[in-house]
Amino acid sequence: MAPFSFSKDKKPSRSNSRDRKSVGGARPARKTSDRPARDGDKRDKPRSDRPRSDRPRSDRPRSDRPRSDRPRSDRPRSDRPRSDRPRSDRPRDDRRRPLETGEEERRQRSFETPPIPAEITGEELEKKIIFQLESLTPGNAKSVARHLVALERFLEEDPQRANLHGKEISFRAGRLAIVRERAGVAALRAGFFKEALKDLRAALRIGGSIEMQPFIAQCEAELGNARKALEIAGSVDEAKLGKSGRVELRIAAAKARSILGQNDAAVVTLKCSELNTTDATWSKRLHKAYRDALIASGEVSQAKDFEERFPQSFS
Numbered sequence: 001m002a003p004f005s006f007s008k009d010k011k012p013s014r015s016n017s018r019d020r021k022s023v024g025g026a027r028p029a030r031k032t033s034d035r036p037a038r039d040g041d042k043r044d045k046p047r048s049d050r051p052r053s054d055r056p057r058s059d060r061p062r063s064d065r066p067r068s069d070r071p072r073s074d075r076p077r078s079d080r081p082r083s084d085r086p087r088s089d090r091p092r093d094d095r096r097r098p099l100e101t102g103e104e105e106r107r108q109r110s111f112e113t114p115p116i117p118a119e120i121t122g123e124e125l126e127k128k129i130i131f132q133l134e135s136l137t138p139g140n141a142k143s144v145a146r147h148l149v150a151l152e153r154f155l156e157e158d159p160q161r162a163n164l165h166g167k168e169i170s171f172r173a174g175r176l177a178i179v180r181e182r183a184g185v186a187a188l189r190a191g192f193f194k195e196a197l198k199d200l201r202a203a204l205r206i207g208g209s210i211e212m213q214p215f216i217a218q219c220e221a222e223l224g225n226a227r228k229a230l231e232i233a234g235s236v237d238e239a240k241l242g243k244s245g246r247v248e249l250r251i252a253a254a255k256a257r258s259i260l261g262q263n264d265a266a267v268v269t270l271k272c273s274e275l276n277t278t279d280a281t282w283s284k285r286l287h288k289a290y291r292d293a294l295i296a297s298g299e300v301s302q303a304k305d306f307e308e309r310f311p312q313s314f315s
Helices: 014-024 127-135 138-154 159-173 177-190 193-207 210-223 224-234 241-258 263-270 283-296 299-310
Strands: none
Touching: 127 138, 127 177, 138 159, 138 177, 159 177, 177 193, 177 210, 193 210, 210 224, 210 241, 224 241, 241 263, 241 283, 263 283, 283 299
């Protein structure tokens, strides 16, 4: 039997072609087919320049995407219309709207409404204060204005009665800076120092007026926080205060000095040209503070002479 061998007309084996490829070096270019292109044939696209494995989308089929598994109609937002949301029942500007007539009465009161003298109309207020009340309803603004006038009338002579009017205006229009300021001052005069400090801080936060600082310092001193009161008094630029504010600041600082046992310093703090004034709303309190500081420092004879000089402040 003749030995087995390839005939000349048969193709060489694949192993031999690999050998020739390795011997010859680079792989020979693939021959293009001579078959004519048919309609819809896509072989003319240069796919050989970019292999399929380099495409980022081929690693993750479209069917694996999480969004395709859940249609838009299944989203929870579409099952509940906007009109059913609880936030729509309450307007966004509910906090800023003025109180309706009688709405303040529906809130719980912890005190009785103080009576207002019949002759008080509310028009006695300064125009700048009346302007601040325009954010209230007309009826409420009229009532708050009358209580403000009554508060100012009784502030020095009957501070307890003035404090009742301060509670009333704070209840009716507690979002206004002028209201919280006057209510805080009335509470301070009546001896309710914690309540006064709360209202005065609220007035400072709402309005930002530096005139609140002297009263806040007085509250801190009356509550025993003498160093805190001195810290506040030292941080205030007196040039930015009015005459009344400067006097109130001196009274606060002198009170704090007396608590710390610095009686001589308290006397020095209260010595000012305003001691000669007799008709201001703060005149009596300034005179009494100066007389008490003199007594505490041992200057009893000077205190007596001062009382005789201004008898109207000690009657």
